[in-house]
Amino acid sequence: MNSRKIELVVGFFVALAIAAVLMLAFNVANKGITGEGETYDLYAKFDNIGGLKVRSAVKVGGVTVGRVTSIKLDDKDFTPVVTLTIAKQYTNFPETSSVSILTSGLLGEQYVGLQPGFSFDGIxxxxxxxxxxxxxxxxxxxxxxxxxxxxKSKD
Amino acid sequence: MNWLANLGAWVIEKIAATGRASQVLYGALVAVPRPIKNTPLVIRQMYVVGVQSLLIIVVSGLFIGMVMALQGYTILVDYGAEDSLGPMVALSLLRELGPVVTALLFAGRAGSALTAEIGLMKATEQLSSLEMMAIDPLRRVIAPRFWAGFICMPMLAVIFSAVGILGGHLVGVDWLGVDSGSYWSIMQSTVDFRADVLNGVIKSFVFAVIVTWIAVFKGYDCLPTSEGISKATTETVVHSSLTVLGLDFILTALMFGIE
Structure with missing residues (x-):
């Protein structure tokens, strides 16, 4: 086999590998809300976070707007403080918004549901x-x- | 007293072998700074080591993905969680099976061939003739093979994972009826590019160094007889498989063990 032909086949091999990387990057892995792009951090204190983990999703009405990026315990009142990293494109949630920890499906993973509140003057x-x-x-x-x-026992 | 002397001889031989292996690696590594002269050699070896391993990698990847989808489905369907088939197949391929199985196949398919080729060059005194002509065999023979293995194996591992995920799709979605949308979307929401894909690629770079290094060293260091070559070829496959499996545990513990 002459060397031009070998170069051609090796080029095909490299192109195949690049195609595989692109497939893994764009089709398999999450394109990453919070992966790239600008974000901002919000904090929330819960009494109990259940099975919430770092990298769990933050959703508004089912749309993923961000991720949980850290979970710490407040050392004064011993309640968990969750950092919610939200993509910059979703801003202007009013101060009256509420967050709750929800479960997708009966046994699914837990995520943070953000419920935007009403906004009126002064908020x-x-x-x-x-x-x-x-x-x-x-x-x-x-x-x-x-x-x-x-x-039941009181009845 | 005799066994003590044997033990000492064994340890000295192992240390000497480690030294010779490091010498081979050093000789191969310092050959990089001449990229233009060596590129055709590396490309030729990439053809031998990479392209010719492509078929076995693609076929094994396809079948391993298909088997994982089938096995995973029968377990997950009991819990009504067959939608999680996508992340199960993708994560186990990207984190473990892709790098490890590729390294094992690569050791058997390409590593043994490298050892046998270099060993036969030594037995027929081609390496000594090169030295007679003032050509460093480490640069001319070992370095292109080492770099070709180092470049090719991560590419093969990535192709293996991608084909495996498609194979899982073939069985899970087209045959067993998992919803195609949830196969991809739950996979996308679970798999992280940096934590899962890149860590798998880093793993396979480490395995590439280990497997290729063992292969070229065993060939370069073998006894120049037909028996010596056959022993060296066996040792390449055995040693690199064991090293890959042992190292995989350590790398996994470092990468995924601690939150």
Missing amino acids: EPLKEGDFIEDTKSALVLEDLIGQFLFS
Whole structure:
């Protein structure tokens, strides 16, 4: 086989590898809300975060607008503080917005649902570093069963 | 007393072999700064090492993806979670099976051939003749093969993963009836480019160095007899497979073990 032909076949091989990388990058991996592009951080304190993990999605009405980028425990009042990194293209959520930890499906993974509140005069939009005051914790199945049994026993 | 002497001889031989292996690697690595002169040699070796391994990689990737989809489906369907088939196939291929199985196949398909070729060059005194002509065999023979293996194996691993994911799609979606949209979309929301794809590629670069290094060293260092070559070829496959599997655990622990 002459060397021109070999170069051609090797070129084909390299092109195939590049095509595979592109497929993995654009078709398999998430193009990444928070992967690239500009973002801003919001914070929320929960009583209980359940099974929420770093990299869980933040959704508004089912649309992913950001991701959880860190979970820490506040060292004064011992409640978890969750950092929500939101893409810059989704701004102007009013201060009255609330966040809750929801589960997709019965056994699915947990995500943060952001419910935009009403905006009227005197209500400012959420900015970088703001805390979202109105939070609802994760539903813990054991607590739920406990409440159910407790209310049953009172009947 | 005799066994103590044997132990000492064994340890000295291992240390000496490590030294000779490092010498081979050093000799191969310092040959880089002459890219223009060496490029045709590297391309020729990429053809031998990479292109000729393409078929076995594509076929194995396809079948491993198909088997994983079939096995995963039978387990996941019990929990009504067959939509998670996509991330299961993609993550196990990208993180583990892609780099590891490619390295094992590469050791068997290309590594053994490298060892046998270099070993036969040594046995027929071609390497000594090169030295007689003042050509460094490390630069002329070893370096292009080493670099070709180093470049080709990550590319083969990436192709393996991509083909495997398509194979999983073939069985999961087209045969077993998982929804095509959820196969891709849940995969996209779970797989992270930096954490999963890039870490897998880094793994396969490490494996590429190990497998190619062992292959060229075993060939360069073998006894120049037909028996020596056959022993060296066997050792290439055994040693590189064991090293890859052992190293894979350490790399996995470092990359994915700790949050």
